[in-house]
Amino acid sequence: MPAKFHAIKALVFDVFGTVVDWRGSIIREVRKLSREKKLALDPAEFADAWRAGYQPAMAKVRSGTLGWTKIDALHRMILDDLLAKFGVEGLKESEIDHLNRVWHRLAPWPDSRAGLKALKKTRTIATLSNGNVSLLTNMAKAGGLPWDCVFSGELFHHYKPDPETYLGACELLSLEPAEVMMVAAHKNDLFAAKGCGLATGFVRRPLEHGPAVKNDLKAEKAFDINANDFLDLARRLGA
């Protein structure tokens, strides 16, 4: 493996958008539900609106306006608002609950599984997501994601980008921050990790917000690796 990355013993991964395609997965399920229930929803608009509620909901927890709340419960609050806003009526509680758990069933990007398997051979691989532990565990079982362990903001009662999350993961791994690489498609997540002393791996996910939205895909010198996908990341790490 390249000498400069020899010190990296573990990789921790952002999940929504980095490992799995939340938008495509939600669009597929909402389209299906919309047809079955004759709801006339725009699935892409619905998916984007649901995701748009995510940062503001977490901000309430980070600021202390809301006590510690799992993402499942935040997703549900946003969903209840959206169903009203989009004029959806007549869904049973079990149907709404099933829809809310679409986040447990998000599909991996095409390279995610193979890339993680390659990386797992030489390093410990773990999630470091704001998704709750049961969400991440169910998603891994459904999508065949071979995590060595599942870390979540839930373990620290802090959401990324709070430093408690990055430093908490290093503490659980019994590693120094410099021995751990944060992998994400989102630069703010990586800059926050870097601020805590972790190594950083940027992975481009040009389709995260759909084909019409241009993500910031520019390589950053500040990051240790700028990769095109997980297989590219594995090659650059010599895995």
Next chain:
Amino acid sequence: MPAKFHAIKALVFDVFGTVVDWRGSIIREVRKLSREKKLALDPAEFADAWRAGYQPAMAKVRSGTLGWTKIDALHRMILDDLLAKFGVEGLKESEIDHLNRVWHRLAPWPDSRAGLKALKKTRTIATLSNGNVSLLTNMAKAGGLPWDCVFSGELFHHYKPDPETYLGACELLSLEPAEVMMVAAHKNDLFAAKGCGLATGFVRRPLEHGPAVKNDLKAEKAFDINANDFLDLARRLGA
């Protein structure tokens, strides 16, 4: 699957003695070290003495005499005492550290891997051990243990049999205690889990303390399952 166990969605496992053979593994490594370094140690006596220090060390944390301390550090305190007591001299720090990490390399019982793989098909399987997260993660990588997630007393800053551990695991799984089965070779662990409302699976490990020591292997009506090994447990659960 048998109707009575349909409600069980996840299994959480005690690890030392239940999943892995700590005594045999330590004896093998100590014997090898003893030969290489001409130490004239009795490997079985050393293994038993090391394990004997474990409950008293955790008791200090449980009582508050000692602040939160990972098992790796507790193992090291006990080891330092033992090396002095057994008159072992001349080991380098790196050699003592490597010996201390024998707990990261404990070998699974012959049925553990196959049993866990079978159980994983129909349930979430997780550790619930007093071993720290990195210890359990390294052990799983070395021994091919296919955990869905790794739970440890470290996540709750409480050691089993404190109720915070059993209830904490259920909370992370987003399951009711009655939907989670604690699996262990130790009855006190199971009675404590049962007290928190979890289902219980007893697995006999007649050789945990070596061929000369008779364990309590008697089935208990209080437990939901009394099994001979993990494959037997999987059969009884219909996995």
